[in-house]
Structure formats: structure tokens, C-alpha cells
Amino acid sequence: MSCPEIPIWIHSESLFRIAIPGFKLPPSSLRAVGVYASGAIFSLGFYAMLDAALYSSHKNGSTVHVRFFPDWLPLLFSCIGMLVINLVEKARLQSALTGGSSFSSGEDWQAKVVLFLGFAFLAGGMASSIAVLVLKYALPGYSMPTLGMGVANVICNASVMVSCVLLWVAQNIEDEYSYSLSL
Amino acid sequence: MVQISPLSKIITLSTVLATGFLLIILSCALWNNWLPLIVVAVFCLAPAPNAICQSWAGQDDFMSESSSTVVDFGRFSTGFMVVSGLSIPVMLAHNSIINTAAMWMSLSGGLLIYATIITFGAFFYEPEEF
Secondary structure, three states: OOOOOOOOOEOOOOOOOEOOOOOOOOHHHHHHHHHHHHHHHHHHHHHHHHHHHHHHHHOOOOOOOOOHHHHHHHHHHHHHHHHHHHHOOHHHHHHHHHOOOOOOHHHHHHHHHHHHHHHHHHHHHHHHHHHHHHHHHHOOOOOHHHHHHHHHHHHHHHHHHHHHHHHHHHHHHHHHHHHHHHO | OOOOOHHHHHHHHHHHHHHHHHHHHHHHHOOOOOOOHHHHHHHHHOHHHHHHHHHHHOOOOOOOHHHHHHHHHHHHHHHHHHHHHHHHHHHHHHOOOOOHHHHHHHHHHHHHHHHHHHHHHHHOOOOOOO
């Protein structure tokens, strides 16, 4: 009695049981594609917000306008958070999160605190954009073309968040790959 | 793989580039609204951060952590600028600052210019011999 054949599409190394056929990229180009896509998504979010601002100044039928104070502040928070998260040195973060001994444990809390601040800024930008949508546009009961400015704000901050996550994941793909090569 | 002589490559690319510039300048001049010229600037600047960062990071022989970070920043800003070159005309046309036909003309012209720059780099790219 022979053992049953293992089908081609099942790889024991991959995360899922079924690998998607025709989607095999080397990790270096996968990283490049991820970083390009991250920049593209960030750009989409920024221009969604700029579109809302131009709409407010050119085609606006209502008295509500996009101002710096409530409307652009969430984007500012999200951008600060994205900068902080991506400026943390990855090696120190690895040692801080896994408890490695490459740095002294007295310096580990710095990386953790900075990363926490970054994620807090990112989540704060997202939450404050939803707050602006609710408090400035939804609660006074404005209808759709005016409400669209608040929706664009939420879209903008959500895409900045997605872009940050993509950048983070794409930068960690290669690290794990080269780590597995070095073993 | 058909071998194309470099002269015909250059002639074809310059023709396509001139067509792209013609489309964008027409999209500005026909409606007397010179805002779509931003697209030219964005698409001409789009390959620049990638090239600068890669040559700057290529000074190291090995792939160190800082150089890969620099390359990633170049890729991020290239993706940002390509999508902004596509979305600036759409945004201007959505708010009726420029005409919709001007949006289509400047979009196609910008894509032609960017494709010219990319294929020019790909045609005359010679990998280093080790």
C-alpha cells in the first residue's frame, strides 16, 4: 500500500493549506510591491482630503467649510503616527519585543514607549476623524454633498492607517526571509 | 526577442514624449486654464526619488539596514507621486476647476510621459558585470 500523493497546491511551509496558484513572487520584489502600494494608498487618502477641501472652497452649496482646526487635524495626527512608527529602528524593536539580549534591557522600554506613542497617534487620527464626521457633519443633520466632506476625512485617515500597516508588513517580509536564509 | 537599433528606440521614445507634452499643453490651452501643467511636473519628478535613493544606497557594497530604508523611502515617494499625478486631474475635474475633456487629455498625456521615462530607463539599463 503506497502513501497517497500530496497534491501540488499544498505546501506545508506556507501559512495557509492552499497556496494561491500563480502568485509566487520572491520576497524582495514582494517587498518592493508592498512599499509602492503603500505610497499609492497614502496618496489616495491625501488627495481624498484635498478633494474635500477644494469642494468646500469651489462647489460648496452650504455654509459649512473645511477648516484647519477640526478637519485637517486628524490627518496631521495620522501622519505623525506613521512617521514615528516607521522611524523606529527595527532591530531594537525586535530585541525589545522578544526580550533578546543584543541591547541592555534598560533601553528596551524606550522603543516600546515610542512605538506605543506612534500607534496612539495613528489610532487618535482615525478616531478624531470619525469624531469630526459625527460632531461637525452628522449631528447637525447635513445631507449628502456636505456630509461627503466628513466621509472624505474618514477615508483619508483610514487609508493612511492601511498604508502604514502595509509599509510595516512589507518591511518585515524581507527581514524574516533573510533571517531564515541566515540560519 | 527582436533586436531594435538604439536609434529607432530613441526616435520612437521622443515621438511618444512629444505626443504626451502636446496632449497636456492642448488640455491647458484649449480651455485657457493652465492648471493641468502640474501633471507634467509631477510625472517628470516621479522617477527622481527612486533613482536618487537607489544610487545613493548603491554606494554600499552590501545591503545594510539603512540603505534598504533609503530605497524604501524612494519607492514610497515614487508610488505617492505616480498616484498623485493620476489623481490631481481627477480632483480638479471633480470640482469643475478644469473641464472633463481636459482631465482625460492631461491624464493620457501624463501617462505617456511617465511611460516614456520608464521605458527609456529600461531600454538603456545595463546591469553591472561582477
